Amino acid sequence: MPPRSPPGSVDAHESELTISLTTYSLTKGKAKKAVSALKKDTGPAKTKSIQFLFAPNEENYVLLMNTILDVFKMNDQFKATINKFFSMKIAVPLKKKAQACDVKNYEEYFTEAQKITESKPTGTVLTFVDGKQISETCGKAKKKAHNSVDSDNDEDEDNADGLDNPMEWELACIQILLEKQYSNDYDMSYAWLNPETGNKVPLSPLTMDEWTRAIWYD
Numbered sequence: 001m002p003p004r005s006p007p008g009s010v011d012a013h014e015s016e017l018t019i020s021l022t023t024y025s026l027t028k029g030k031a032k033k034a035v036s037a038l039k040k041d042t043g044p045a046k047t048k049s050i051q052f053l054f055a056p057n058e059e060n061y062v063l064l065m066n067t068i069l070d071v072f073k074m075n076d077q078f079k080a081t082i083n084k085f086f087s088m089k090i091a092v093p094l095k096k097k098a099q100a101c102d103v104k105n106y107e108e109y110f111t112e113a114q115k116i117t118e119s120k121p122t123g124t125v126l127t128f129v130d131g132k133q134i135s136e137t138c139g140k141a142k143k144k145a146h147n148s149v150d151s152d153n154d155e156d157e158d159n160a161d162g163l164d165n166p167m168e169w170e171l172a173c174i175q176i177l178l179e180k181q182y183s184n185d186y187d188m189s190y191a192w193l194n195p196e197t198g199n200k201v202p203l204s205p206l207t208m209d210e211w212t213r214a215i216w217y218d
Contacts, residue, residue, distance in 0.1 A: 004033045004181075007166065011055060011056060011114075012053050012054060012055040012060075012117055012123075013053070013054050013055075013116050013117045013120050013121075014051055014052065014053045014054070015051070015052065015116060015121060015124070015125050016049060016050075016051060016123075016125065017050050017051070017052040017124070017125050017126045017127060018047060018048070018049045018124050018125070018126050018127070019047065019048050019049075019050070019068055019071060019072075019127045019128075019129065019130045019131070020045040020046070020047050020126070020127070021045055021046045021047075021068075021072055021129050021130075021131055022040065022041075022042045022045050022128075022129070022130045022132075023040075023045070023046055023047075023131045024039060024040055024041060024131050024132050024173075024176075024177075025029055025038070025041055025171075025178045026038060026178075026215070027039040038132055038173065040132075041127055045128075046072065048072065048134040049124070050067070050073045052064065052067065052073060052125075054113045054125070055113060055118060056109075056110045056113040056117060057110075057113075058082050058106055060113065061085075061106050061109045061110075061113070062080055062081060062082055062085075064081065064109075065085060065088075066080050066087060068088075068127070068129060069134070069138070070071060074131075074134065074176065075082075076136055076139040077139060077140060077172055077175070077176045077179075078135070078139055078140060078172075078176075079136065079138060079140055080138050082106065084137060084138050085105065085106075085137065085138070086088055086130075086131075086133050086134045087102065087103065087104045087130070087133055088103050088127055088128060088131075089101065089102055089103065089127065089128040090103050090112045090125065090126070090127050090147040091125070091126040091127075091128075092112060092115045092119065092121060092125055093099060093117055093119075093121040093123030093124065093125065094121075094123065095126075096126075096177055097128070100126060100140050100158070101127060108113065129208065132173070133152075134174060135173035135176070135195035139172035139173070140172070145213050148169070159187045171212055171213065174212045174215050175208065175209070175212040178190075178208060178211060178212060178215075179208065182203060184207075189203075190202070190203040190204075190205075190207075190208055191203055206215065
């Protein structure tokens with residue numbers, strides 16, 4: 001296993017990072033009892049560019065994943081840890097997209113981060129991530145009730161942040177798609193546009209949660 005160098009190590013390099021996110025939409029077949037499913041969006045992937053300080057250590061690996069979630073405003077629904085992570089592809093200059101290396105775990109990230117810190121590229125580092133894969137591995141679980149015993153609150157953070165079964169991550173994925181479609185960016189609320197009247201109908205968090213479950217059970 002690669003060494004766990006400290007976060008403050010001088011073995012680091014800041015580079016421009018361009019992140020491409022493959023997104024999905026919730027679709028439903030035309031059959032009477034069709035099951036809702038995720039379908040890969042057509043067209044180009046969503047792209048963001050930032051400055052990122054690369055370092056070959058575990059803390060930096062987790063930081064990169066959570067930075068990606070933050071950049072695409074997915075951090076409310078998903079969180080990465082050293083035990084809850086998602087795959088990506090990284091192309092270190094002068095490599096292009098077709099030459100990007102798979103990064104499926106910390107060991108593979110260590111190798112790519114070390115390449116960056118040693119070669120100190122002046123070009124842009126390319127990173128490619130998949131929204132569906134993120135939803136399958138890094139979804140946050142619902143918070144426990146306030147009257148839970150203290151021992152429950154002391155559970156390992158990784159277990160609290162991860163989804164325990166397929167139903168939970170499917171619900172999380174459906175909800176984030178609904179929030180994306182019906183959110184008001186200016187005040188972080190949700191509203192549905194009535195096609196007949198043109199009026200916006202406010203949607204409470206409880207309504208969004210019930211709608212999510214209705215879609216899943218349908």
